[in-house]
Amino acid sequence: MSDILFSIDGKEVKATQGMTVLEAAHKAGISIPTLCYHEKLEPFGGCRLCIVEVESRGSTRLVVSCVYPAEKNIVVRTRSEKVDRIRKMILELLMAHAPDAFDLQDLAKEYGADRNRFEKEPSFCIHCGLCVRYCNEIKKKNAIGFVDRGIRKEISFVPEIASKECWGCKECFPLCPTEALQAAYVLVEALAAFPSPSLKPASGE
Amino acid sequence: MDRERIDQIIDEHLCEPSSLIQVLLQMQAENHWLPKEALERVAERLQVPMTRIQHIATFYKAFSLVPKGRHEIHICVGTACHVRGAQRVLDTVEGVTGIRPGETDLDLKFSLETVNCLGCCALGPVMEIDGKTHGKMAPAETAAVLKNYE
Amino acid sequence: MARINSPAELEALRKDILSKRDPNKPCITLCSGSACNASGSREVAAKLEEEISQQGLSNDVDVRKTGCHGFCERGPIIVIRPEEICYFQIKPEDVPEIVSQTIKEKKVIDRLLYTDPNTKEKIIHESEIPFYKNQGRIVFGSNVSVDPKSIEDYLAIGGYSALAKALSQMNPDQVLQEVKKANLRGRGGGGFPAGSKWEGTRNAPGDIKYVIVNADEGDPGAYMDRSLLEGNPHAVLEGLTIGAFAVGAHEGYIYVRQEYPLAVENVNIAIKTAEELGLLGKNILGSGFDFVVKVHRGAGAFVCGESTALMTALEGRAGEPRPKYIRSNVVGLWGRPSVLNNVETWANVPLIINKGADWFTQLGTDSSKGTKIFSLVGKITNTGLVEVPMGTPLKDIIFDIGGGIPGGKKFKAVQTGGPSGGCIPEHLLDLPVGFDELTKAGSMMGSGGMIVMDEDTCMVDVARYFLEFLTDESCGKCVPCREGMRQMLKILTRMTKGKGKEGDIELLEELAETAQEAALCALGKSSPNPFLSTLKYFRQEYEAHVKEKRCPALSCKELIAFYIDPEKCQACTSCARKCPSDAIVGGKNLIHLVDQEKCTKCGTCFEVCPPRFRAVKKISGEPVPPRIPEEARTIVREGKQK
Numbered sequence: 001m002s003d004i005l006f007s008i009d010g011k012e013v014k015a016t017q018g019m020t021v022l023e024a025a026h027k028a029g030i031s032i033p034t035l036c037y038h039e040k041l042e043p044f045g046g047c048r049l050c051i052v053e054v055e056s057r058g059s060t061r062l063v064v065s066c067v068y069p070a071e072k073n074i075v076v077r078t079r080s081e082k083v084d085r086i087r088k089m090i091l092e093l094l095m096a097h098a099p100d101a102f103d104l105q106d107l108a109k110e111y112g113a114d115r116n117r118f119e120k121e122p123s124f125c126i127h128c129g130l131c132v133r134y135c136n137e138i139k140k141k142n143a144i145g146f147v148d149r150g151i152r153k154e155i156s157f158v159p160e161i162a163s164k165e166c167w168g169c170k171e172c173f174p175l176c177p178t179e180a181l182q183a184a185y186v187l188v189e190a191l192a193a194f195p196s197p198s199l200k201p202a203s204g205e
Numbered sequence: 206m207d208r209e210r211i212d213q214i215i216d217e218h219l220c221e222p223s224s225l226i227q228v229l230l231q232m233q234a235e236n237h238w239l240p241k242e243a244l245e246r247v248a249e250r251l252q253v254p255m256t257r258i259q260h261i262a263t264f265y266k267a268f269s270l271v272p273k274g275r276h277e278i279h280i281c282v283g284t285a286c287h288v289r290g291a292q293r294v295l296d297t298v299e300g301v302t303g304i305r306p307g308e309t310d311l312d313l314k315f316s317l318e319t320v321n322c323l324g325c326c327a328l329g330p331v332m333e334i335d336g337k338t339h340g341k342m343a344p345a346e347t348a349a350v351l352k353n354y355e
Numbered sequence: 356m357a358r359i360n361s362p363a364e365l366e367a368l369r370k371d372i373l374s375k376r377d378p379n380k381p382c383i384t385l386c387s388g389s390a391c392n393a394s395g396s397r398e399v400a401a402k403l404e405e406e407i408s409q410q411g412l413s414n415d416v417d418v419r420k421t422g423c424h425g426f427c428e429r430g431p432i433i434v435i436r437p438e439e440i441c442y443f444q445i446k447p448e449d450v451p452e453i454v455s456q457t458i459k460e461k462k463v464i465d466r467l468l469y470t471d472p473n474t475k476e477k478i479i480h481e482s483e484i485p486f487y488k489n490q491g492r493i494v495f496g497s498n499v500s501v502d503p504k505s506i507e508d509y510l511a512i513g514g515y516s517a518l519a520k521a522l523s524q525m526n527p528d529q530v531l532q533e534v535k536k537a538n539l540r541g542r543g544g545g546g547f548p549a550g551s552k553w554e555g556t557r558n559a560p561g562d563i564k565y566v567i568v569n570a571d572e573g574d575p576g577a578y579m580d581r582s583l584l585e586g587n588p589h590a591v592l593e594g595l596t597i598g599a600f601a602v603g604a605h606e607g608y609i610y611v612r613q614e615y616p617l618a619v620e621n622v623n624i625a626i627k628t629a630e631e632l633g634l635l636g637k638n639i640l641g642s643g644f645d646f647v648v649k650v651h652r653g654a655g656a657f658v659c660g661e662s663t664a665l666m667t668a669l670e671g672r673a674g675e676p677r678p679k680y681i682r683s684n685v686v687g688l689w690g691r692p693s694v695l696n697n698v699e700t701w702a703n704v705p706l707i708i709n710k711g712a713d714w715f716t717q718l719g720t721d722s723s724k725g726t727k728i729f730s731l732v733g734k735i736t737n738t739g740l741v742e743v744p745m746g747t748p749l750k751d752i753i754f755d756i757g758g759g760i761p762g763g764k765k766f767k768a769v770q771t772g773g774p775s776g777g778c779i780p781e782h783l784l785d786l787p788v789g790f791d792e793l794t795k796a797g798s799m800m801g802s803g804g805m806i807v808m809d810e811d812t813c814m815v816d817v818a819r820y821f822l823e824f825l826t827d828e829s830c831g832k833c834v835p836c837r838e839g840m841r842q843m844l845k846i847l848t849r850m851t852k853g854k855g856k857e858g859d860i861e862l863l864e865e866l867a868e869t870a871q872e873a874a875l876c877a878l879g880k881s882s883p884n885p886f887l888s889t890l891k892y893f894r895q896e897y898e899a900h901v902k903e904k905r906c907p908a909l910s911c912k913e914l915i916a917f918y919i920d921p922e923k924c925q926a927c928t929s930c931a932r933k934c935p936s937d938a939i940v941g942g943k944n945l946i947h948l949v950d951q952e953k954c955t956k957c958g959t960c961f962e963v964c965p966p967r968f969r970a971v972k973k974i975s976g977e978p979v980p981p982r983i984p985e986e987a988r989t990i991v992r993e994g995k996q997k
Contacts, residue, residue, distance in 0.1 A: 045678055046832050048873045062872045067678045082872065086835075089869045093838035118842055127831065136256070145256025146831075147263040149656070149673070151841045153831035158255045223671035226654050230613065257672065264673040264830075266655030267613050283575030284770065284806045285732035287820055293957050297935060300955075321657065321824065323614065324578030325390045326732035327427035327739060338393035344957040345935050 008052075008076040015070035022050055022065040025078070032078050033087065033107055035094075035177055036128035037066045041137055044129050049090055049107075053077040062086070084111060092117040094126045098178040101126070124178045125155055131172035141165045144172070206236045206243040215250050222251050226261060229268060238269040266318075274309045274316040276354045278302070279333040283322030286329035290344075294330045295319065297344040301351055315354070358633040360641040362519035365634075369510050376511060381416040381458055382436045384499060385445075388423030388582055389617050391430035395446065399431050402447040406454045416458055419508070422498040422586015422621075425740040426486050429469070434481050434499060441481040442467035472736075472758065489756045491718070492742040494702050495579075495728050498586035503621045506628040509589040515634055517705035521597045522642040530601040530708065531557060537712035538724045539704070543569055543660075543697025544775065544801045545877075546723075546790035552694055555684040556602045559692035564604040566595055567688065567695040569665060570611040570618065573657035574773030575824065577804035579728040579740055580698035584611065584618040587702070588625035592648065594704030596635065599646045602694055607646060610665050612653040623650055657774075657828035661876050662695045663687075664830065675830045676876035697802065699728055719745035723789035723800075733770075733806040736761045741805075743788070750784040753807060764809040767908075768892070772801030774821045774828075775881035777888025778814065797888040799881075813910035814893040815900050819847035821885035829878065835870045836879030842866055843886065852913040855901035860890070905976025912956040915975045919960075921946045921983050923970035926990050930960035930971060946988040951979060 004015040008030050015024035020043060025032050035047035043066040050065045055075040062082065077083070091113035095104055099115040108115060132155060135144050143161040147154055157166070214231050218224035228247060232239060239262055248255045262268045280295045299305055302315045309316040325331050328340025332347065339350055359365050383403060387396050403418050424432050429443035435457055442453065442464065449467060456462045468477040469484050478484050481499075501508040509515070521530050535550030556564055568591060572580040584591060595607050611619050626648055629635040637645045656674050658664045664674035666688040677683075687693025703725060707715050716724050723745035729752065731741050736758030743752060749769060753759065760766050768778040777798035779786060786792055790800050808817070822844045831837045843866050846859050867883030874880045890897060899905045906914040919930070919939075924946045931939040931947055938954040941947030947970075949960070964971040 044832075045875060046834065048834050048875075051873050063680065064678065064873075064875075068680050085865075086869050086873050089839075089865060090834050090873070093834055093842065093869075096838070096842075119845070121841075127834075127837070129832075132256070136254070142254035142256045145254075146260050146673075148831075149264045149658075150829035150831045151826050151837060153837070156259065158259065161255065221671075223669070225671040226668065227652060230652055230654055253671075260673045261654075261671075264656065265653075268654065284773075284804070284820070285576040285738075287575075288733045288806060288808055288812055290958070296955065297957060300935075320614065321573070321828075322575035322578070323389075323393075324581050325393045325427075326576055326578065326730065327390060327430065328393060329732070331393075340393060343959070343962075345933050345959045348935065 004070045004072050006070065006072060006074045006076065009078055019070045020066055021052065021054070021063075021068045021070055021076055024070045025065065025076075030078065032065055034066060035103065035126070036130065038130055038134070038175070041130070041133045043067050044133065046127060046129055047090065047094075049087055051083060051086055053080050053083055087111050088113050097121045097126050098124050101178040103177040123154070126178060127153060127155075128177055130175040130177070131155060134172045134175055139165075139169065139171065141169075143169075206232065206240055208246055210235070211243055211246050212250065215247065220250060222253050225251060225253060225258070226265070229258075229262065233268050238272045241270075271309070272313065274313045276314060276335055277316045277318065278351075279318050279320045279323070280306075281321075281323045281325075281329065281331040281333070282319045283326070283329075285322075285326035286331055289329040291330040293344045294332060294342045294347060297347045298332070298351070301348050315351075356632060358631070360633060362523045362640055365510075365515060365519050365640060369513075369516075372507050372511050379437055382419055383416060383453075383458070384419045384421050384434045384436060386422070386424040386430055386432040386499075387420040388427075388430075388585055389615075390423065390427045390578075391432065392617075394430045394444075396431035398447045399433075399445050399450060402450040403454070406450050407458075410454055410459070412454065412458065419502050420504075421501055422503050423582035423740060424499050425490075425492075425495060425582070425742075426484075426737065427740065428736070428738040439480045439482060441469060441479070441484065443469060486737050486739070486741075486756055486758070489751065490742050491726050491744045493706060493718075493726055494590075494699065495583065495740065495742045497590065498582065501587055501589075503586050503588055504624050506589060506625070506632065509587070513709075514589050514705075515593055517708040518593050518596055518634065519640055521600055521708050522640055522644055525708075527557070527601045527603065530597060533712050534598075534601065534704065534707060537707045537715040538722075539700065539707060539715070540723065540790055541697055542699035542703070542727065542803070544574075544772070544799070546800055549696055549700055552684050552696070553598065553602050555682065556604075556692040556694045559685045561691055563606075563689075563691050564602055565688050565691060565693040566599045566602065566604045566607045567665070567669070567693055568595055568607070568609040568698055568701055569660065569662065569695055570609055570615070570698050571653055571657075571660035571665060572612060572615075572698075572802060573660040573828075574802050574804045576732050576806050577730045577773060577802050579730050579803050581615050581618050582740055583698050583702055583728070584609075584615070585621050588618075588622040589629065590702045590705060591622075591698055592625055592629055592635065594701035595648065596639065596646050597704050597708055598694060598696070598701065600644055602692075604694070605645050605647070607648040608669055608688075609648060609650045610653060610659070610669060611650060612659075613655055619650060619652060626650070656830075657824075658830045658876075658878055661878055663876065665695065666693060673830070675832050676878070678875065699803070720787060720789045720792075722791050727788065727800070727803055729788075729803045729805045731757050731805050731807065734760050734764065734809040734812070735807040745789050746787040748784070749779060749786050749788060752788070752805070753784070757807065760807065760809050762809075764811065766807070767810050767812055768808045768814065768889075770798075770806040770808065770817065770885075771804065772799035772884070773804050774825050775799060775877065775884055776801045776804075777884050778808070778817065778892060780892040797891055798884070811908055811910060813851070813906050813908040814889040814896045815847065815906075816851050816908075816911055818886040818889045819844065819851055822847055822882070825878065825882045829882075830876075833873075833875040833879060835873040836875065836882060839866045839870045839874075840879075840882055843883070847886070850897070850900045851906075851911040853900075853904040853911075855904075857901070859901055860897055864890075899976070903976045907975070909973040909975050911975075915956060915973050916951060916979045917949050917954055917956065917958070917960055918972050918974050918979055919947050919949055920970050920972055921987070923968050924990075925968050925970070927965060927968065929963045929965065933959050933963045935959060944990045944992070946983065946990060948982060948988075 013028040034050045036044045045067045052065045088111040095115040096118035147156045306319045330342045332339045431445045433442045539549045540546045659668045659674035663677040668674040728742045826840045931941045936955045938950045961971045
C-alpha cells in the first residue's frame, strides 16, 4: 500500500491507507489534545477537542482529526487563533460540568479557559462516551449505555447486567476523565434502585 | 403486555434487528407504553443489547416507558402555532390539568405532550386530544374543552 | 386489473381507463388531506355520499376524495368539475344544498364562493382565485385531480409514462444526464445538485446501492412533503424508481415521520397497487429492472431528518448523525452507496424525464431551476401550501398569494428554512426566492417553511424558541451543540425574562461561532442561524431586552404588564368575565383594574376589550401606573344620573 504524504505544523508525515489525521500525528510524535479518543476504541468525534485546520485544494476548513481520513498533500495546522478559541470554549463548556476534572486542568491552563465562565451544571458527566464504548466494544457486556438525547442525555447502567458484571470488572472507572465520580455514583444508584419497575433512572432534573 | 403478541409482532418483521424501531412503534401503538418485561423479550428475540433498546426507547419521543393517561393531550408548539400564541394555550392547559409536558396526572386521566407541528397550521393554535384536532384554540376555551373528557 | 408487462400495455390500459371516464360528467372533488380532515372533511364526505345516494344520483355524479389542495385556511374545500366551481369552508349542513342546487340545477351558491378581499366580488372558478392564479403548480397541481388511493386516477393523468420512457427509451446514464442538465437541486434543505449526488452513487464501487426518500419533514410549520406524499404518492414512487434505475439501486426506502399516519397509509396502498400492476417489484414493465420499496416509520426525532442520522435510524439505531467527511452517497446506509433525496425532489423527476431538462430549466433563476412548494403559515391571511417558480419575489408570495397580514397588522419578518434558517425583514421583501439568494441574506431555503411574523412577534423570543426546539432535538453527542446550545438557551431565556446582562450578546456570538465551526452535523452547525439572523436585522430588540428590560413587540410575558386605561374603560365587564385567572377587579359602572399579582399575562382581556373602547393596554419597560383612588373608579354616565 502506498504511503499518504502530507504535513502537520510544517512537518512531513506519512500515513497508511485508512489512517486518520490524529493517528498519523501520533505516529509522528505530534500531540493534539483529545478527551473522547482511546486507541482501543472506534473514534467517537464527540468532544471536538482534536479539531484542526486543514487546507486542501485551495480552501481551509476545520475538521475533527480523530475521524478525518489522512489525505495526500493536505496542510494541517494543529494550532491557530480559531482552533485555540474553539478549544478554549469547549473546555469552558465542559468545566461547567466538571471544573475539577484532572484531565481538564492542564488543558484549561494552556488555553486560558475560565472554569467559572458558565454557571455550574448539576451533572459531572461530560459525555466522552468512554465508559459506554469500552463496555460495548472491548468487554462486550453492554452493562452501561446512553439514554435520552440532547441536554437530557445521561449514562445509565442496566441493573440486571451491572449487578452481575461490574463489581468484578470496573475497567471503565479509570477511563472516566472526571475521575470516576459519576460512574461510581450512577452505579450505586442503579444497584440501590434494583429491582426497578421502569428502566429510566429516577430523574433528578 | 402479552408475550405472545410481542412475539407475533417480532415475527411479522422477520425478527430482523434493524426492525427494532418498527417493532417498538407497533408495541407502543397497541399498548400505549413499553413495560420493562416487554423490552427484555424484544432484546432476547432480536439479539440486541438492552442498552441499545434503552437508548432507542428514550431517544425517540414516540415511546413511553411509563403508563399514559386515558386521554393524551398534544399541544402543537410548531413555529406557526407559536407565533399565533401556542405558549399561552399551553400555560393555561398546564394550569387546568396540573401537569407539565411529559407528565401524566395521578389519576391517570390526562397525559400532556408538546408536539412540533401537526401540519394543520391554518388552524393554529392547535390542541389535539385522543387524535381529535381542536383548532383556533384560545386560552379561555381550553378549560371548557378539557371538561368534556372524563 | 392484470399485470402490465410492457410500455405498450401500459398505454393500452391508460387508454382504457380514459375511455371509461366522461370528462363532462360532474365530479365533486373534496380535499381530504390531514388538515381538512381536522376541519371536518370526513363528515362532509360521508354526508355527500349519503345525499347523492338519497337523491338517486349515484350514477350521475362522482365523488373524488383527493389530497391536499393547498388553500388550507379555507378548508374543507370542494371543487365541482368540469365547471371548476370552487366552494370553501364546507360543513355537512351545506351538502344537501350543494347537491340539489349546483349538481342538479347547475346553480352556483354565492355564500360558499371565494370573495376577493379588495374588490369584494365573488369568484366562481378555481383558476381565477388569486391564491391559485398567482402560483405555478407543476408538481402540486396534480393533487386536486387524484384520489391518492387510486392508481387509475394517477394513470389517467399520465402517470408512470415517465418511468416507461426511462426504462424503454433511455439507458441509466441518459436518465442521469437529463437530471443533471435540469440542475435539479435538493428540495429538502441542502439544495445540493441531485444529479451530482446520483452520479457519485452510480460511480461508487459496490453492487448493492440504495435510494431513500426523506419524508421526515421535521421543520415545524412545514407540511409540503406530507401533502405530496398523502395526496400523490405515486408521483414520488415513480420518481424514486426512475432514480433507482439511473444509479443502479434495487432497494428503496421511504422514511416517513411517525406523525404522518395518513401518508404512511396512502404510500403503502400505492406500493401495493403498483406492485400488483407490475410497476414496482420484479421485471418492471417487462424491462428486466427489479426494484422494491419499503416504508420505515420515524419515531419522533427531528435529528433523523439529517441524512446520516436517517440512515442510522433505518439501521434500527438511535438517530445520531455521522461525520460527513466521506459522503453518504458513497458510504451510506449499511456502509453502501445511498442516494437520499427529499419527497419533493423525487416528485420532480417524472416531470423532468417526460418534458425534458430544457423545459425544466426555463423556470426559475440561473442557479435555482424549477419551482418550489412553500408552506405559508403564521400571521398570514391565506395560510396554505404555495408552489411558485424559483425567482418569485418574497413579497409576491406573501401579499399577492398570501393575502398579506390579517388584522391590519404590519409585516415584520418572514422566517424561512426552519430551525436552521433565519428571518428576512421588510426591507428585503423584493428578494427573489432561490437557494443562493436566501443564503446570502442570512437565511436559507430549507425545506420550504415560510413563517410570517408581524409587529406582535418578539424576535428575541423567536431565537429563544428555535434554540429551545433544537436543544430538545439535538442528539447530544457533540459538545458544541449539546453544551453550546444549552448555554445559548439559558442566556436567551434570561433575556426574555428581563435578566439579560452586559456581555450576553457577545457571549452568544462566541457560542455561535463554536457551534458553526465545530459541531458534528448540520443541525448543530446551523443551530445559531435564527439567533444570528435576528441579531443582524433586529439588534435593537436585543439591546432593549438587555439594557432597558423592555420587549418592543410587547410579547415577552415577564416584561409586559396588562393595564386598563381608566380614561377609556367603560365597565362593559367583558374582560372581567373572560379572564381565566379572576385577575380583573371591577363591576357595573366601576372602572376595571388588573390585579398584577394574579395576572398570568394570557392576553384574553386585551383581545376581548371592544375595539370602540380599546381600554386594555400592554406596557413594557415602564412601571405600571399606580392604582387610581377608589372614588375615581365610579363611571358617571351622561343621562343616567341616579
